[in-house]
Amino acid sequence: MKEKKTTEAGWNFDDSYTSLPQTFYRKQMPTPVASPHLVILNGSLAESLGLDTDILQSESGVEVFAGNEPPEGAEPLAQAYAGHQFGHFTMLGDGRAVLLGEQLTPAGERFDIQLKGAGRTAYSRGGDGRAGLGPMLREYIISEAMHALGIPTTRSLAVVTTGEAIIRETEQTGAILTRVASSHLRVGTFQYASKFGSEDDVRALADYAIERHYPEAAGAENPYLQLLNGVIGRQAELVAKWQLAGFIHGVMNTDNMTISGETIDYGPCAFMDTFDPATVFSSIDRQGRYAYGNQPPMTGWNLARFAETLLPLLHDDSEQAVGIAQDAISEFPTLYHAHWLKGMRAKLGLFGEEDGDKVLIEELLGMMHEQKADYTNTFRALTFGREGDSALFSLEAFVQWKKRWQERTGRQPESEEDARRLMKNSNPAVIPRNHRVEEALEAAVERGDLSVLERLLRVLSHPYEHSPEQEEYCAPAPPSERPYRTFCGT
Numbered sequence: 001m002k003e004k005k006t007t008e009a010g011w012n013f014d015d016s017y018t019s020l021p022q023t024f025y026r027k028q029m030p031t032p033v034a035s036p037h038l039v040i041l042n043g044s045l046a047e048s049l050g051l052d053t054d055i056l057q058s059e060s061g062v063e064v065f066a067g068n069e070p071p072e073g074a075e076p077l078a079q080a081y082a083g084h085q086f087g088h089f090t091m092l093g094d095g096r097a098v099l100l101g102e103q104l105t106p107a108g109e110r111f112d113i114q115l116k117g118a119g120r121t122a123y124s125r126g127g128d129g130r131a132g133l134g135p136m137l138r139e140y141i142i143s144e145a146m147h148a149l150g151i152p153t154t155r156s157l158a159v160v161t162t163g164e165a166i167i168r169e170t171e172q173t174g175a176i177l178t179r180v181a182s183s184h185l186r187v188g189t190f191q192y193a194s195k196f197g198s199e200d201d202v203r204a205l206a207d208y209a210i211e212r213h214y215p216e217a218a219g220a221e222n223p224y225l226q227l228l229n230g231v232i233g234r235q236a237e238l239v240a241k242w243q244l245a246g247f248i249h250g251v252m253n254t255d256n257m258t259i260s261g262e263t264i265d266y267g268p269c270a271f272m273d274t275f276d277p278a279t280v281f282s283s284i285d286r287q288g289r290y291a292y293g294n295q296p297p298m299t300g301w302n303l304a305r306f307a308e309t310l311l312p313l314l315h316d317d318s319e320q321a322v323g324i325a326q327d328a329i330s331e332f333p334t335l336y337h338a339h340w341l342k343g344m345r346a347k348l349g350l351f352g353e354e355d356g357d358k359v360l361i362e363e364l365l366g367m368m369h370e371q372k373a374d375y376t377n378t379f380r381a382l383t384f385g386r387e388g389d390s391a392l393f394s395l396e397a398f399v400q401w402k403k404r405w406q407e408r409t410g411r412q413p414e415s416e417e418d419a420r421r422l423m424k425n426s427n428p429a430v431i432p433r434n435h436r437v438e439e440a441l442e443a444a445v446e447r448g449d450l451s452v453l454e455r456l457l458r459v460l461s462h463p464y465e466h467s468p469e470q471e472e473y474c475a476p477a478p479p480s481e482r483p484y485r486t487f488c489g490t
């Protein structure tokens with residue numbers, strides 16, 4: 001590895017990805033843009049990365065975010081990957097993103113710094129390689145909200161406008177998001193290696209993933225099985241957290257699922273308001289493949305595609321390899337369920353474990369579904385004993401349920417105060433509600449007014465605070481004739 005020096009802004013790039021075989025990437029400079037302008041910078045994230053926020057906001061800093069002038073030491077590249085999109089296998093790759101480099105932080109961590117919307121690459125197919133301001137700010141808001149909720153995710157460092165228009169259904173302001181990820185390795189990266197590369201390529205990728213994300217697997221008897229188990233474990237925990245928060249990803253294609261266990265690729269995602277397992281927001285998900293209630297089984301499906309790519313590494317005998325993979329994958333539903341149940345117990349202030357807990361939780365969810373109750377606010381109301389006039393709370397069945405819930409909490413040695421604290425820390429006051437996100441985006445994109453977005457971000461940054469400032473952000477959207485729809489925005 002050649003000597004790299006830290007720049008004045010604090011960029012300290014390494015490029016371990018280029019140690020992989022050449023088929024995994026193409027060197028690719030971002031395409032310069034006409035007239036970049038910084039819209040938003042994530043100061044606290046910048047600092048944790050070892051970056052100087054004053055320099056980042058200066059002209060030279062903005063040129064980096066725009067892709068006009070990669071920092072010294074950067075060797076930008078576009079990554080190859082494939083994936084199942086809505087069940088259909090396709091060759092994909094970074095069609096509009098460029099990896100600037102891997103930032104080594106003062107704490108000794110390594111993060112991918114990626115420019116999303118940085119121009120065409122070898123993998124762009126028919127696309128223009130660009131992104132719009134609305135969708136990039138949307139990713140910024142939701143990813144930062146997810147982080148604050150305690151859900152593993154890629155982060156957003158900055159958004160710049162390019163000074164160039166992009167053509168979609170209408171003309172949009174062009175923008176670039178700087179995305180920070182513990183890596184951009186995807187299930188689709190393994191599918192690419194397996195389908196288009198050699199067994200050695202898959203092995204090189206698996207070894208790289210182990211070194212970067214599962215170092216403990218390296219010493220195992222079967223490191224590749226450990227890798228598989230590691231990814232299954234992290235994804236089970238991740239999707240449980242999505243379910244508990246009411247997050248709907250919207251486009252859980254295998255290329256949008258990471259090996260690290262972080263949420264990635266915020267396109268048509270949104271948070272559920274009224275509790276209904278069939279909830280779908282994405283306009284392109286017509287069959288409801290990625291509906292709220294389908295997210296756990298879809299994660300399992302994606303993990304099975306991952307396991308398939310590892311077969312030649314799992315055992316020399318292909319039948320035995322399939323057996324090993326199937327055994328590992330068959331653990332997923334149990335692992336998922338355990339994480340979900342643990343999280344649901346916390347949401348209801350339940351310590352310890354009782355056999356009846358699952359039924360108690362399911363009965364509540366059943367009533368919430370029937371009564372079209374707001375998911376987040378129902379748990380908030382239970383947390384603070386402020387049940388208000390929602391239809392759910394006046395049901396006789398609910399009154400009976402509440403009695404059983406109180407009996408259950410009454411049997412635990414922990415105090416009421418402990419239970420309340422657990423509930424406060426497990427039930428967010430605020431989520432990025434769709435109408436609030438739209439309102440912030442409209443002000444920023446249509447009127448150049450960022451104050452609405454900044455206030456929303458501030459409120460979302462402490463979701464478990466339950467402060468008076470958050471109160472007005474807790475209200476569900478006013479009733480609307482049309483269901484909320486999200487678009488890919490590509």
Ligand code: AMP
Pocket residue numbers: 092093094095096097123124125126127128129130131251255256265267488490
């Ligand atoms: P996504 O739906 O964001 O996961 O993207 C799916 C694929 O389409 C990825 O390979 C992207 O890089 C590619 N893509 C999305 N938008 C564009 C665009 N404007 N130009 C080129 N490629 C794109």
Ligand code: MG
Pocket residue numbers: 255256265
């Ligand atoms: Mg994607």
